[in-house]
Amino acid sequence: MMAAGQAAKAGANVLLLEKNQRLGKKLAITGKGRGNLTNSAAPEDFIAQFPGNGAFLYGALYRFTNEDLRRFFHDLGVPTVVERGGRVFPRSQKAQDLVDALQKFLETCGVEVRYGCKTTAILQEDGRVVGVRANVVNFSADAVVLATGGASYPGTGSTGDGYKLAQAVGHTITPVFPALIPLETAETWVGTLAGLSLRNVTVKLTVNGRIVAEEFGEMLFTHYGLSGPIILTVSRQAAQALSKKQPTHVHLNLKPALTAEQLDARILRDFQKNIRKQFKNSLNDLLPQKLIEPVIKLSGIPPELPVHQISREQRLQLQKIITDLTFTIKAVRPLKEAIVTAGGVSIKEIDPATMASKILPGLYFAGEIIDVDGNTGGYNLQAAFSTGYVAGLSAAKA
Ligand SMILES: Cc1cc2nc3c(=O)[nH]c(=O)nc-3n(C[C@H](O)[C@H](O)[C@H](O)COP(=O)(O)OP(=O)(O)OC[C@H]3O[C@@H](n4cnc5c(N)ncnc54)[C@H](O)[C@@H]3O)c2cc1C
Numbered sequence: 001m002m003a004a005g006q007a008a009k010a011g012a013n014v015l016l017l018e019k020n021q022r023l024g025k026k027l028a029i030t031g032k033g034r035g036n037l038t039n040s041a042a043p044e045d046f047i048a049q050f051p052g053n054g055a056f057l058y059g060a061l062y063r064f065t066n067e068d069l070r071r072f073f074h075d076l077g078v079p080t081v082v083e084r085g086g087r088v089f090p091r092s093q094k095a096q097d098l099v100d101a102l103q104k105f106l107e108t109c110g111v112e113v114r115y116g117c118k119t120t121a122i123l124q125e126d127g128r129v130v131g132v133r134a135n136v137v138n139f140s141a142d143a144v145v146l147a148t149g150g151a152s153y154p155g156t157g158s159t160g161d162g163y164k165l166a167q168a169v170g171h172t173i174t175p176v177f178p179a180l181i182p183l184e185t186a187e188t189w190v191g192t193l194a195g196l197s198l199r200n201v202t203v204k205l206t207v208n209g210r211i212v213a214e215e216f217g218e219m220l221f222t223h224y225g226l227s228g229p230i231i232l233t234v235s236r237q238a239a240q241a242l243s244k245k246q247p248t249h250v251h252l253n254l255k256p257a258l259t260a261e262q263l264d265a266r267i268l269r270d271f272q273k274n275i276r277k278q279f280k281n282s283l284n285d286l287l288p289q290k291l292i293e294p295v296i297k298l299s300g301i302p303p304e305l306p307v308h309q310i311s312r313e314q315r316l317q318l319q320k321i322i323t324d325l326t327f328t329i330k331a332v333r334p335l336k337e338a339i340v341t342a343g344g345v346s347i348k349e350i351d352p353a354t355m356a357s358k359i360l361p362g363l364y365f366a367g368e369i370i371d372v373d374g375n376t377g378g379y380n381l382q383a384a385f386s387t388g389y390v391a392g393l394s395a396a397k398a
Contacts, residue, residue, distance in 0.1 A: 001102040002385050003145045005364045006392030008109035015141070016111050019118035019157055020364070022105075026149065028109040030381060034192035037073065037096025038066040039378040040183050041320035050383070051236055052179065052373035056347040057383055060355070064389035066382055076101035085232075087145055087378050094126050105260045112208045119161065122146070122169050122363060129362030143362050145391045147384075150341025150368040151176055162369040163344065170348040178241060178338030179236040179373045182227035183250065186328035192256075198395040202256035206249045207241040216256060218324075221290075228249060233375050236342060239332045251312065252325040254287065263319055271307045271315075279305045280377035288331035292324065295321050340380050344371040355391035366391040 001023060008014040016023075029191050030036060039046065046061060047054040066192070070080045070088060078101045079091045090097045114134075121133040122144055131140040146161030154158060163173045197220045205213040213234040220228030233251070243247045255263050267286065274282035280303035283292045296303050299318045301310060335341065349358045357363035367384035374380045 001054045001106060002388030003147055003364070003392035004107045004111045005102070005109045007143075007145070007273035007350055007396040008106075008111045010314055010393055010396035012143075012396035014109075014111045015139060016106065016113045017117040017119050017132070017139070018113060018115055019161075021115050022198045023103060023113065026153060026158060026317065026380070027102075028096050029101050029153075029156065032379075033095050033234075034089050034093045036087050036100045036376075036378040036381070037080065037098055038069050038382040040066060040088055041377075042080045046379065046382070049379045050372060050374040052342045053347050054374070056350075056352050056370070056372055057386065059113060059352045060390045061382070064386040066378075068389075069382060070101060070384050072385075073098065073101055076105055085377055106114055119148070120164065123358070124169060124360060124362075128187040129359065129360060138158040141362075143364060143366040143395035144364055145388075145395050146345075146369060147366040147388060147391070148369055149329060150344065152178065152335055152341045156334055157293075158341075158368070166365075166369070169357075169363065171357065174343045174346050174371045175196055176335070176343035177239050178332055179239065179342035180232040180337045180339035181235045181239060181332045181335075181337060182222060182248050183225050183235055183238055183327075183329050184331040184333065185250075186330045187226040189297075190225055191220055191223045192294070192325065193290050194223040194286060196221045198252075198254070198288070200234045200257065201230075202253040203230050203234060204251040204253075205237055207237070207246050208252060209247070212237050212241070219252075224333070225329075226245050229376055232339060235332060236373070238329055239342075240333060242329065248329040250327045250329060252327070253290070253323045254325065255322055260319065260323075263323065264315065267315055267318065271310065273305050277307055279303055279310060282307045283376055295325070298307055300327070300347065333340050341368060342371075342373040342375045344369050347371050353390075354394035355387055356394055364398075 004014050045229050047114040078097050080088050081091045082088050117134045119132050119134045124130040129144050131138055132144055146162050149158030151160035167173050199218050202216045215230035215233050217230040218228050219231050238248050270285050279297055279301055298321045302312045340397055355364045366388040
């Protein structure tokens with residue numbers, strides 16, 4: 001949508017082919033329906049949020065910045081606000097407003113949109129693009145922008161078609177795998193915690209016993225394992241490790257703000273308060289209700305033991321569980337559930353200044369189809385908008 005509008009604004013005659021019956025199905029569900037369209041981070045920090053080929057985005061992000069994107073939507077009647085962690089949302093808190101604004105933009109710029117139109121081939125003649133085939137009809141064009149998204153959430157339209165289309169004209173597709181994906185644990189008891197969300201906790205991801213990522217913030221338990229922002233952030237590395245069959249664990253610290261001494265003092269204070277109670281009834285202030293039973297089980301301390309009989313060793317064991325609750329990661333959820341697809345059209349074959357294919361003149365790429373992926377926080381949408389902006393303007397000149 002961004003590419004089509006920018007190309008038309010620059011004077012091109014633009015046809016947008018969308019296989020769904022409406023535009024922006026995925027955009028409309030982003031940010032839990034609130035549309036986290038970008039992040040207010042400064043350029044260097046912004047790029048650092050792309051574990052997958054961030055450097056490729058330098059040119060595009062400088063040409064169409066997060067500020068430019070906010071101004072773009074503001075001018076279309078969608079003012080934005082910055083929330084915690086620099087996350088930018090429409091002030092209305094409605095992702096659909098972004099879709100509606102883009103649709104208005106397309107209309108104003110004179111883009112023709114065809115719905116229910118699935119592109120099945122890129123047409124070439126004498127070594128350059130001459131159009132596309134969609135619904136068994138050939139459309140001729142001087143330039144084609146491929147912006148078919150990744151391979152996750154296929155219900156929104158992104159079923160990975162673009163990878164096949166690009167491959168058919170000679171592009172390399174680096175293996176796609178889920179990034180920003182919930183994790184499945186071997187410990188099935190985690191299911192009893194489903195729905196519990198934790199704030200201000202730390203997770204460490206270890207692969208072969210070595211810490212490879214550490215995040216502080218919010219997470220969520222599900223019936224199959226772990227999810228929520230900090231889990232999604234470490235999930236890319238978990239997916240890579242699991243694909244190599246390396247032992248992968250998440251270590252959860254429920255009280256990262258406390259030193260060992262402070263936590264011990266805190267536990268002692270709670271024990272003092274509950275001195276006449278059994279151990280199982282002494283943790284209500286320290287832990288969320290749902291976590292009490294599993295923590296007790298893992299601590300090995302008999303639940304019925306009177307608090308005053310708990311030894312120092314047992315207390316230290318409890319402390320260990322609270323600061324290092326360990327989960328064995330057996331799998332990531334399937335690709336179709338990923339927030340973003342890692343891998344895609346190789347960046348080596350795309351000119352980062354124009355988004356032009358280095359393989360087939362007249363072909364351009366934008367968005368998640370490119371082998372670039374970022375963390376949660378609005379980074380992926382900004383990447384899609386910035387690359388779309390550049391691809392659209394470049395294609396208009398073709
Ligand atoms: C649940 C969820 C929440 C998310 N939340 C956020 C967020 O808050 N912030 C953020 O930055 N990112 C978020 N993302 C990621 C972000 O939505 C994507 O990275 C972004 O939408 C990619 O944009 P795109 O235009 O490349 O692809 P898409 O948005 O997937 O659009 C591709 C379009 O191409 C169409 N298409 C595909 N194949 C064909 C074909 N053969 N012919 C014709 N049309 C075709 C599809 O129907 C679709 O409309 C979220 C993703 C998900 C799944």
